Amino acid sequence: MKFYHGSQNGNLKKLTMDKANHGAIFLAEDYCFAVMYAGCSLRFWNTTKDGKLIIREVVENCLEILYKNKPCYVYSVDESKLGEYKKSEYLRRKTVEVTHDVELDEVEYIPDVLEKILQLERE
Numbered sequence: 001m002k003f004y005h006g007s008q009n010g011n012l013k014k015l016t017m018d019k020a021n022h023g024a025i026f027l028a029e030d031y032c033f034a035v036m037y038a039g040c041s042l043r044f045w046n047t048t049k050d051g052k053l054i055i056r057e058v059v060e061n062c063l064e065i066l067y068k069n070k071p072c073y074v075y076s077v078d079e080s081k082l083g084e085y086k087k088s089e090y091l092r093r094k095t096v097e098v099t100h101d102v103e104l105d106e107v108e109y110i111p112d113v114l115e116k117i118l119q120l121e122r123e
Contacts, residue, residue: 008072014103025102081103
């Protein structure tokens with residue numbers, strides 16, 4: 001299993017505790033949540049009770065304004081390389097928490113977050 005971290009920074013090799021919010025490093029279990037986090041720091045999205053992503057447009061063309069032509073990166077780490085972690089859930093978004101530095105395995109460059117979101121919706 002892989003866990004994901006989304007960022008607008010394309011130069012990450014490691015997630016470190018000295019930059020961790022709330023005393024832990026959080027990784028998403030679901031790829032789509034990492035894409036949403038990476039694309040924009042505003043959170044106009046939620047999930048259904050069964051964990052499906054819901055995107056809410058609070059103003060006309062909000063999704064396009066926030067995500068179109070915005071590049072981002074999604075990093076992954078394999079569970080076997082993660083070390084000790086704790087599963088958690090925030091607003092029905094499944095995450096894992098670690099309290100140690102995390103070496104990142106792979107990075108995916110996404111040149112247009114809106115296009116990626118629409119692709120994920122089609123899939």
